[in-house]
Amino acid sequence: MPELPEVETVRSDLARLACGDEVVEVKVNENRVFRDDPSGGRDLVQMEGQFVSAVMRWGKYLILLVSPDQNYRPVQQFGRSIIPSVDWSDHAVTAVLLHLGMSGQILLLGDRAEDPRHLHLTIGLSSGTRIGFADTRTFGRVLVSSGMGAGPLNEIRHLGADPIQDPCGADLAFDRTSGSVSPIKAQLLDQGRICGVGNMYADEILIRAKVHPRTPGTNLSNRDISALKRSVYRVFEEAISLRGSSLKDMTYKDVSGQPGMFQERHLAYARAGRPCLICGDSIVKERFQNRYSHFCPNCQKLGPCD
Ligand SMILES: [Zn+2]
Known part of the structure; x- marks a missing residue:
């Protein structure tokens, strides 16, 4: 999508x-x-x-x-x-x-x-x-x-803050994530909080922030929230500069029919079983709500607040 x-x-x-x-x-x-x-x-x-x-x-x-x-x-x-x-x-x-x-x-x-x-x-x-x-x-x-x-x-x-159009609003939305017990990935996917993030970019944002997708918002440390903010801007700005991600199904192409290139920079999404580019462990794929999460169990540990 x-x-x-x-x-x-x-x-x-x-x-x-x-x-x-x-x-x-x-x-x-x-x-x-x-x-x-x-x-x-x-x-x-x-x-x-x-x-x-x-x-x-x-x-x-x-x-x-x-x-x-x-x-x-x-x-x-x-x-x-x-x-x-x-x-x-x-x-x-x-x-x-x-x-x-x-x-x-x-x-x-x-x-x-x-x-x-x-x-x-x-x-x-x-x-x-x-x-x-x-x-x-x-x-x-x-x-x-x-x-x-x-x-x-x-x-x-009803849409929440767009991180590129409204970075101040997005920062506030990230600050509020620690007030909810919902898993951070579910909060990232909630278009009423922060809009524009889907399953693929949620995985890419979380691995760069070293936060496990199922971490309850209430367990996020200040370091985690700062890392998530940095990660969302870094991922989106880089992905826009590379004209998006085109996966094997090629459901996304630009208006001229050309694929994007950010999939070459993916660290987690669609990389299950391949080595983590940060630590070398295997990326795993796990059921998350009605879709899948891709993450590194070593870089993204599910633990209590730091
Ligand atoms: Zn790793």
Whole structure:
């Protein structure tokens, strides 16, 4: 599943390709991805004749803003204010919220002789660029709204701090982890606390911080919390610079169809049975809730507070 670094890579590519362009055509090929949208995707046609103002991200969500004013740009600020800073009172602004789900891909279609299978949405731009949303498993979702308080805002309102957009908020969220008995990995995966971390990056953050995935929050030392903060920024910044992680199933590729490279730097995820790159012990894979954790039992000991 694409996590924060993969979605950020897609966001920056999409912003470069689309910002300032007019939307000349919108095609909806499959309605399933609009299952949570009140209009069933019909409001997407409002984008035709309007201009792409911004491509934003919060956690694993992409937000495409279009406006009838070619020069309109939302005031983007770091921190929680990035979303409210959009002038939502201007009902002419249309916001399209995209979540890639398990296998969703945003693809540049312009140079392809044949469109990929499972293409659900196509947006044609005045530059000739065509952008597609393809998803083999259709767990991805698209919501569209114009005006304040409608679908997209409600969808993202519950999300916690994004570590890249809102590092101060993320620091506070990490400070609060010691107030809960929940295992630290469950807290990292809780999008209402810190958003953008999924199973893969949780394992990579935890091994670098030398914290066992099942450590109850109440057992975390101050050293652990400081290490987790350093680790989340280090992992995400490095993963973004390497354009995300592409595993063997290749469910994630960038908009040009190219894989990311951060999987080459993985210390734990998908490395079960291989030597830990820190100490040489074997990485183990263990059931964790409805998925698996990968960790080093030597570097990440499950013990009482230091
Ligand atoms: Zn180790």
